[in-house]
Amino acid sequence: KSLENLYPFARAGSQGPWALFHEVDRAIERNRKEYANKTVREILPALERLATEMERSKGMSQRKASEYLKEMAHLAWSAKIVGSSLERNALLDPLNLVFDLLRRQRGFLDEETIRAQIEEELAGRLDRLAKQRGYALGRERRECVARFIDLFFAFYRDLYGGRLRQLLPDEKGIKAAYLCFLRGEIGRKGETSSGGEGTATEMTDQPAIEGEA
Numbered sequence: 208k209s210l211e212n213l214y215p216f217a218r219a220g221s222q223g224p225w226a227l228f229h230e231v232d233r234a235i236e237r238n239r240k241e242y243a244n245k246t247v248r249e250i251l252p253a254l255e256r257l258a259t260e261m262e263r264s265k266g267m268s269q270r271k272a273s274e275y276l277k278e279m280a281h282l283a284w285s286a287k288i289v290g291s292s293l294e295r296n297a298l299l300d301p302l303n304l305v306f307d308l309l310r311r312q313r314g315f316l317d318e319e320t321i322r323a324q325i326e327e328e329l330a331g332r333l334d335r336l337a338k339q340r341g342y343a344l345g346r347e348r349r350e351c352v353a354r355f356i357d358l359f360f361a362f363y364r365d366l367y368g369g370r371l372r373q374l375l376p377d378e379k380g381i382k383a384a385y386l387c388f389l390r391g392e393i394g395r396k397g398e399t400s401s402g403g404e405g406t407a408t409e410m411t412d413q414p415a416i417e418g419e420a
Contacts, residue, residue, distance in 0.1 A: 224258040224273075225380025232383035236295065244293060247390035254387065273384070275362035279355060280388035286351035288329070289389075291336055298389055299382055301329055305359055306378055309371060318360065318369065326356045 231254060235243050258273070283289055283301060290297025308325045330352045334344035360369075367374045374381075 225377050225384060227258055228254070228384040228387055229380045232386060243295065244390045244393045247387050248393070251387060251391045272362065272366050273388075275358055275365075276381070276385045277388045279358045279362075280385055280392055282351055282355050282358070283389055284392035286348055286355075288333065288348075288352060288355050291339075293393065295386065299386055300332075301355065302359075302382055302385055304329055304332065305356070306375075306382075310375070322356055322360055326353055329356070 231250070235246055255273070279302075288301050290300035296303075305325055308328060309321070312321050312324075330344060330349055333348070333352065337344045363369055363374060
């Protein structure tokens, strides 16, 4: 049985780092969902080393891709560019929105227009969440949203040449890697005293960014 459990990881190893992150994400959701953020923090250093070795063995250069996703994750957590809780879907909400809006874009729209639409939609969603907590989305946090979108499009352009058909097949792996890096950013203050995952209420206890109080 234990060998059977290793098979998905061995298969992912032959497909590249994105597949590895995706398989780890699936395994955590199946077996350690209630401790997902803590589990990822514990395994992330080893996971990154393994992904790096996979890149070298395949002659790949994905370090730049990982750096983009790490920076996005760091920004997302520090500026709370997330949904209303620490659950998987809420943490992925901004990136899900980006992919969903990209899929809906018409080919005649230029990149600047698409970026502006995505930025406005994401800022609007975060503003609605902020108002539920009694304040409006401030200028500094809006600037962080713009930076988040800038980073994604730099990643999209540098790694995929801005070609959606090349990006979409890697969507699940990209989201899984981003989620791992984001969970790695979440400190122990985001956990309950029993060791489980934090809640939306706990997230609102984070100090408000200047201008939003």
